[in-house]
Amino acid sequence: MNPFQFTRATTPKAAISAITKESGTYFLAGGTNLIDLMKREVIIPERLVDINKLPLATIEKTASGLRIGAMAKNSAVADHELVKKHFPLLSMALNAGASAQLRNMATVGGNMMQRTRCSYFYDHSMPCNKRGPVQAGPDKGKPNGPAGCGAIGGFNRMHAIFGASSKCIAVHPSDMCIALAALDATVNVSGPKGDRRIPFSELHRLPGEMPQKDNTLLPGELIISVDLPTNRFADYSHYLKIRDRASYAFALVSVGVGLDMKDKTIQDVRLAMGGVAHKPWRLFEAEQFLKGKEATEANFKQAATLSMKNAKGYGENDFKLTLAPNSIIDALKTATKTA
Numbered sequence: 001m002n003p004f005q006f007t008r009a010t011t012p013k014a015a016i017s018a019i020t021k022e023s024g025t026y027f028l029a030g031g032t033n034l035i036d037l038m039k040r041e042v043i044i045p046e047r048l049v050d051i052n053k054l055p056l057a058t059i060e061k062t063a064s065g066l067r068i069g070a071m072a073k074n075s076a077v078a079d080h081e082l083v084k085k086h087f088p089l090l091s092m093a094l095n096a097g098a099s100a101q102l103r104n105m106a107t108v109g110g111n112m113m114q115r116t117r118c119s120y121f122y123d124h125s126m127p128c129n130k131r132g133p134v135q136a137g138p139d140k141g142k143p144n145g146p147a148g149c150g151a152i153g154g155f156n157r158m159h160a161i162f163g164a165s166s167k168c169i170a171v172h173p174s175d176m177c178i179a180l181a182a183l184d185a186t187v188n189v190s191g192p193k194g195d196r197r198i199p200f201s202e203l204h205r206l207p208g209e210m211p212q213k214d215n216t217l218l219p220g221e222l223i224i225s226v227d228l229p230t231n232r233f234a235d236y237s238h239y240l241k242i243r244d245r246a247s248y249a250f251a252l253v254s255v256g257v258g259l260d261m262k263d264k265t266i267q268d269v270r271l272a273m274g275g276v277a278h279k280p281w282r283l284f285e286a287e288q289f290l291k292g293k294e295a296t297e298a299n300f301k302q303a304a305t306l307s308m309k310n311a312k313g314y315g316e317n318d319f320k321l322t323l324a325p326n327s328i329i330d331a332l333k334t335a336t337k338t339a
Helices: 012-020 034-039 074-079 081-086 088-095 100-105 108-113 176-182 284-290 297-307 320-335
Strands: 005-008 025-028 047-050 059-061 065-069 186-191 194-199 222-229 237-242 253-262 265-274
Touching: 012 025, 012 047, 012 186, 012 222, 059 081, 065 081, 074 081, 074 088, 074 100, 074 108, 081 088, 088 176, 088 237, 088 253, 108 176, 108 222, 176 253, 176 265, 237 320, 253 320, 265 284, 265 297, 265 320, 284 297, 297 320
Parallel strands: 005 047, 025 047
Antiparallel strands: 059 065, 065 222, 186 194, 186 222, 237 253, 253 265
């Protein structure tokens, strides 16, 4: 690992000021992804700004729902009574992620910012458009390796079937973010130009022509908190994660479901998927189809078929074209207790 400078901030203003002073500066929270990236020299920071002392770990009820501080630990959020009672989908998704030890370190803000686990992204000898420009560092940085996307035509079993481009087919790795997308969360950020609110669906980007850019945060912006609006999904929620082993594995496909039910009729529904795109993937067309319909397997199958209209496999991940719709059906059946 390359040498770097280390500073500690105790207020959001000080943290933002510190990160905007020079390039090659990164916020350090739990470090569960950042340290991996540093060890593999995917990024070579000149300075880390420790934000663990920021007073941003509260979880509190608001007039419109729930506010979760960016420094709240994943384990604390998953086990919080307000989350389990009113937003069980979020608790399920968090508990499906990583290991207990990592959940005790990882923060809500850091979870949103984690980067893909694509093996080509971590290997400098392999082509990857996502690593972006050479990082400045004490040794003038490491070469990015050849341009291109090694996963296209390469080992792509874990990769995207939605929203990919000729530049990148990597997937977003977070479980928590799938739940936040389904729950219509809003992210509160602060930066050199002031405060702003970002709908969660607009926080992460598809790869397009700039796969190295994961999100829509502006330079120097810091995630302060995330807001969850009140909903009626608590009794009919489910997070289904299909993976290669029972724990500590990223999703091949995951589905987050929340429904508002009256008898057997679906009044409202939210559906999001993980392991299938460069960002948490909302199934808007399927949601519209299911509203007002009865909770039946036939309707779930139609919704799943609608969800797959623009899906595309790249060889080794073609199995997701079958696994994904089956997972949607299974998750809906479990959430509506019709399984």
